[in-house]
Amino acid sequence: STMPPLLSAIANAGRRGVLAKSSVIMERLGQIDIVALDKTGTLTEGTPYVTDLCPLPGSDVDESALLRLAASTEHPSEHPLARAVVTAAGERGLPLADADDFTSSPGQGVTAEVDGHTVTVGSPARLLNGAAHEPPRKVVARLEEAGRTAVAVFRDGTPVGVLGIADRLRPDAAATVAALTRLTGRAPVLLTGDNERAARRLAAEVGITEIRAGLLPQDKLAAVKEWETQGRRALVVGDGVNDAPAIAAAHVGIAMGKAGSDLALETADAVVVRDELATVPSVVRLSRTARRLVV
Ligand code: ADP
Numbered sequence: 546s547t548m549p550p551l552l553s554a555i556a557n558a559g560r561r562g563v564l565a566k567s568s569v570i571m572e573r574l575g576q577i578d579i580v581a582l583d584k585t586g587t588l589t590e591g592t593p594y595v596t597d598l599c600p601l602p603g604s605d606v607d608e609s610a611l612l613r614l615a616a617s618t619e620h621p622s623e624h625p626l627a628r629a630v631v632t633a634a635g636e637r638g639l640p641l642a643d644a645d646d647f648t649s650s651p652g653q654g655v656t657a658e659v660d661g662h663t664v665t666v667g668s669p670a671r672l673l674n675g676a677a678h679e680p681p682r683k684v685v686a687r688l689e690e691a692g693r694t695a696v697a698v699f700r701d702g703t704p705v706g707v708l709g710i711a712d713r714l715r716p717d718a719a720a721t722v723a724a725l726t727r728l729t730g731r732a733p734v735l736l737t738g739d740n741e742r743a744a745r746r747l748a749a750e751v752g753i754t755e756i757r758a759g760l761l762p763q764d765k766l767a768a769v770k771e772w773e774t775q776g777r778r779a780l781v782v783g784d785g786v787n788d789a790p791a792i793a794a795a796h797v798g799i800a801m802g803k804a805g806s807d808l809a810l811e812t813a814d815a816v817v818v819r820d821e822l823a824t825v826p827s828v829v830r831l832s833r834t835a836r837r838l839v840v
């Protein structure tokens with residue numbers, strides 16, 4: 546072809562399932578020397594499902610009431626965990642209540658007014674503070690040791706139950722980690738807002754040793770800034786609103802298209818449109834070849 550090498554690299558990347566927003570991105574992709582991967586929706590398929598319904602002893606909710614409360618609150622959220630909760634309620638035929646004053650805190654959870662109560666659904670580590678909340682802590686530990694993401698449900702500030710949620714590893718996750726390790730000479734780093742126990746378990750399965758768990762969006766951003774200070778050029782791959790600041794600050798930010806939040810897709814330099822993680826190392830390789838043709 547007579548196309549300039551970087552333009553034809555864009556076209557080739559597109560054929561492999563990655564849409565780069567400019568030819569500069571293709572050039573930058575060839576320069577990256579460290580990779581950060583998000584967990585939920587990036588290393589995992591991003592279609593998690595509810596495995597456990599644990600109403601707390603002493604609360605007046607049963608399994609169905611707990612799920613209905615959580616799903617009503619989560620309904621407006623685009624987070625994969627929220628979709629899992631809403632789907633589980635649908636499968637049980639539970640009609641949802643109206644939610645007012647919905648707010649979401651990326652990396653933490655959501656809050657809304659349901660049935661005249663303030664309901665909060667989200668990260669136990671962020672929400673469970675104080676000795677008064679001891680029973681849910683034990684339930685959370687049991688779920689997390691089983692590799693689940695635990696989600697706590699509060700009504701008017703009182704914990705009423707915990708949900709266990711599981712997600713499948715992408716079939717190409719381990720191969721992608723291996724390919725990126727060969728390309729950069731260093732294993733990718735896992736950046737996740739999820740709990741450390743579940744993160745360690747998953748990291749071990751795919752060949753990642755360095756993990757940073759329990760992160761808020763600004764903590765993911767701080768990691769990228771830290772590498773930048775060290776003169777490193779980071780590739781960040783993520784899918785969520787919580788990944789957007791890190792994706793924006795990275796040398797190259799890539800969003801997973803299928804599970805991706807609107808904000809992550811807008812912010813990213815490139816989008817994985819074919820739902821395969823292995824397209825990422827494939828376009829890094831492509832970009833390196835194109836750069837050799839340019840210089
Ligand atoms: P990851 O970095 O793995 O993609 P997130 O940063 O999106 O994870 O979420 C981190 C944690 O915050 C979740 O594990 C969960 O505990 C909590 N969380 C965030 N959003 C929600 C939500 N909509 N519903 C329930 N929990 C949530």
Ligand code: MG
Nearest residue numbers: 583585586785
């Ligand atoms: Mg994610």
